[in-house]
Amino acid sequence: MNETKCNIKPDQLGYFGKFGGNYLPDVLKNEFKRIEEAFNEAINDKKFTDELDYLLKHYAGRPSPVSFAKNLSDKYGAQIYFKREDLNHTGAHKINHSLGEALLAKRMGKTKLIAETGAGQHGVATATAAALMGLDCDIYMGAVDIIKEKPNVDRMRILGANIISVESGTKTLKEAVDEAFVAYSKEYETAMYAIGSAVGPHPFPMIIEYFQSVIGREARAQFIEMADVLPDHVVACVGGGSNAIGMFSGFLDDENVKLYGVEPLGKGVKLGENAASITYGKEGILHAFKCLLLQDENGNVANAYSVASGLDYPGVGPKHCYLHEIGRVHYDVITDREAIDAFYELSRQEGIIPALESSHAVAYALKLAKEHPTEKILVNLSGRGDKDIEFVLNNIK
Numbered sequence: 400m401n402e403t404k405c406n407i408k409p410d411q412l413g414y415f416g417k418f419g420g421n422y423l424p425d426v427l428k429n430e431f432k433r434i435e436e437a438f439n440e441a442i443n444d445k446k447f448t449d450e451l452d453y454l455l456k457h458y459a460g461r462p463s464p465v466s467f468a469k470n471l472s473d474k475y476g477a478q479i480y481f482k483r484e485d486l487n488h489t490g491a492h493k494i495n496h497s498l499g500e501a502l503l504a505k506r507m508g509k510t511k512l513i514a515e516t517g518a519g520q521h522g523v524a525t526a527t528a529a530a531l532m533g534l535d536c537d538i539y540m541g542a543v544d545i546i547k548e549k550p551n552v553d554r555m556r557i558l559g560a561n562i563i564s565v566e567s568g569t570k571t572l573k574e575a576v577d578e579a580f581v582a583y584s585k586e587y588e589t590a591m592y593a594i595g596s597a598v599g600p601h602p603f604p605m606i607i608e609y610f611q612s613v614i615g616r617e618a619r620a621q622f623i624e625m626a627d628v629l630p631d632h633v634v635a636c637v638g639g640g641s642n643a644i645g646m647f648s649g650f651l652d653d654e655n656v657k658l659y660g661v662e663p664l665g666k667g668v669k670l671g672e673n674a675a676s677i678t679y680g681k682e683g684i685l686h687a688f689k690c691l692l693l694q695d696e697n698g699n700v701a702n703a704y705s706v707a708s709g710l711d712y713p714g715v716g717p718k719h720c721y722l723h724e725i726g727r728v729h730y731d732v733i734t735d736r737e738a739i740d741a742f743y744e745l746s747r748q749e750g751i752i753p754a755l756e757s758s759h760a761v762a763y764a765l766k767l768a769k770e771h772p773t774e775k776i777l778v779n780l781s782g783r784g785d786k787d788i789e790f791v792l793n794n795i796k
């Protein structure tokens with residue numbers, strides 16, 4: 400596989416192949432151009448990168464360890480390792496990009512972060528970074544999610560964020576993004592949009608990948624140190640695609656390392672029952688970028704569903720669409736049921752309670768382990784399951 404062809408940066412207009420771009424109205428397009436310029440300056444400024452590195456180490460707790468899962472390996476065959484993003488401050492990989500976005504906002508002289516959240520994980524990470532850096536914070540969240548995700552709503556309020564309840568449409572993530580964009584378009588002179596995944600109009604997919612690539616960089620070096628070789632297989636779950644692209648970026652140029660992105664099959668293959676955008680989506684535009692998108696035959700965006708709220712977005716990051724198209728990453732699906740079984744399996748075999756999102760990657764890794772009993776599998780454990788405990792106990796037998 401041609402190295403430069405795999406691990407590409409977006410072109411001038413923000414496309415990875417035919418995916419990505421920026422379909423915002425002109426006023427916002429100009430502002431996003433300024434964000435792109437500020438970002439490119441920042442990552443070439445040692446003061447900025449030193450400050451980010453300092454926060455990742457002394458505040459978020461990086462580097463997160465890689466753990467060898469001896470009990471699962473004995474039981475399933477292959478040697479299974481986990482990159483422990485669940486051990487980060489706030490419990491998931493999202494703090495990596497939230498700290499980066501908040502630092503960038505400060506550098507641009509902004510005084511507020513505006514973000515959307517579904518399950519509340521990105522909202523909590525954004526509210527955390529805003530508190531740390533003395534920024535105001537407006538979080539847009541669907542009314543349905545506000546009720547469902549009360550513990551995270553409480554955390555955001557304690558952290559000083561302002562929660563705006565979104566009452567339109569299905570009152571969930573997609574509408575929260577819609578309304579956050581509207582608010583941002585009125586406040587962009589003083590506020591920064593802090594997107595929650597490797598999605599959205601250019602330059603955000605590129606920015607989020609940069610901030611999350613610390614996962615793959617660390618994991619590659621840690622794995623070699625522990626096992627003396629590279630992993631044969633690397634697995635990550637894909638919602639919008641930020642934890643997966645961060646992990647994959649460390650291995651895209653290693654042509655012998657097989658990469659797997661795991662999408663949620665939810666309750667089944669029918670439209671509305673899953674959130675497997677790459678597997679079942681068609682080319683379309685959502686939230687001002689082009690990607691593989693779940694839609695009906697008339698092109699209306701479908702409702703996405705997964706037991707893991709962090710995965711239920713009908714679109715997906717443009718670089719994943721590209722990596723799918725060129726065949727560098729294999730995208731596959733795991734059902735709610737399989738993810739829940741893996742949630743219990745990891746808890747009981749290894750004493751690690753994973754997020755339901757991450758449980759999709761775990762479930763897939765256990766399948767791979769049975770097929771490749773002598774090989775080495777590295778799984779990105781994107782987050783911890785504390786947030787899911789009540790839901791699992793009350794709703795799942």
Ligand SMILES: *Cc1c(COP(=O)(O)O)cnc(C)c1O
Binds near residue numbers: 709
């Ligand atoms: C938000 C979230 C995800 C999904 O987001 P990506 O951008 O696809 O990584 C996965 N795992 C956890 C724990 C999350 O909080």
